[in-house]
Amino acid sequence: MKILVCISHVPDTTSKINFTDDNTQFDTNGVQFVINPNDEFGLTRAMWFKEKQNASVDVVTVGGAEVEPTLRKALAIGADQAIRVDTPAVDGYAVAKELADVVKNGGYDLVIAGRESIDYNGGMVPGMVAAMTGASFVNTCIALEIEGSSATVTREIDGGKETVTASLPLVIGGQKGLVEESDLRIPNMRGIMMARKKPLDVKASVNASSETNSVSFEKPEPKGAVTLVDADNLDKLVELLHNEAKVI
Numbered sequence: 001m002k003i004l005v006c007i008s009h010v011p012d013t014t015s016k017i018n019f020t021d022d023n024t025q026f027d028t029n030g031v032q033f034v035i036n037p038n039d040e041f042g043l044t045r046a047m048w049f050k051e052k053q054n055a056s057v058d059v060v061t062v063g064g065a066e067v068e069p070t071l072r073k074a075l076a077i078g079a080d081q082a083i084r085v086d087t088p089a090v091d092g093y094a095v096a097k098e099l100a101d102v103v104k105n106g107g108y109d110l111v112i113a114g115r116e117s118i119d120y121n122g123g124m125v126p127g128m129v130a131a132m133t134g135a136s137f138v139n140t141c142i143a144l145e146i147e148g149s150s151a152t153v154t155r156e157i158d159g160g161k162e163t164v165t166a167s168l169p170l171v172i173g174g175q176k177g178l179v180e181e182s183d184l185r186i187p188n189m190r191g192i193m194m195a196r197k198k199p200l201d202v203k204a205s206v207n208a209s210s211e212t213n214s215v216s217f218e219k220p221e222p223k224g225a226v227t228l229v230d231a232d233n234l235d236k237l238v239e240l241l242h243n244e245a246k247v248i
Helices: 037-053 064-078 091-108 125-135 190-195 230-241
Strands: 002-007 009-011 033-035 056-062 081-085 110-112 136-147 150-157 160-167 168-174 202-205
Touching: 002 037, 002 091, 002 125, 002 168, 009 202, 033 037, 033 064, 037 064, 037 136, 037 168, 056 064, 064 081, 064 190, 064 202, 081 091, 091 125, 110 125, 125 136, 125 168, 125 190, 136 160, 150 168, 202 230
Parallel strands: 002 056, 002 110, 056 081, 081 202, 110 168, 136 168
Antiparallel strands: 009 033, 136 150, 150 160
């Protein structure tokens, strides 16, 4: 089985976010980038298939040379080779077109992507890749088993879970639950050294046109200050808590 894991290069959730050029550009100064968490669950599941079913695992991302450390981390975790599509990732449709070209030319049986990236939260790329390649698609996946050319997938739905079967080739949008958080892998020294020798291929863009353009960005309003209760109203507040809210 040949697996492709789509990796997004995203800011760490602890990073302080700022914008430049009149709030039209994301300021990358001082920002630590990581593998998109939803993609990391998918990569870990792919590694299970590699170890248990002798699958091969490639990883791919769309972006400039700045994304290569993130791809190298995926290689250190255990992926066999990495592919970087040499064009900025500025639009979900364009990214999907670039990834679909990699899928079509790579002969992959299974494509694992995160259901969404934590920076743009578009949630559109996996479904579009499936449509562009003619593959089956299951989103919000929290469990995945492969037997021959058939997959059994459990996904989250409103109010519960649904288990479905699908034939390969298949694209899934994975998320937390696809593996346990305790199963996520931290690259060790041996993996880091081996990653330096694994192939990282740079692929030319197919020059997919962007369908959307970010006009400006805006940070959320800061949380309001805590309102202090003055002494004159304190007794009234205590009375209301006791009589109305039944707080003892």
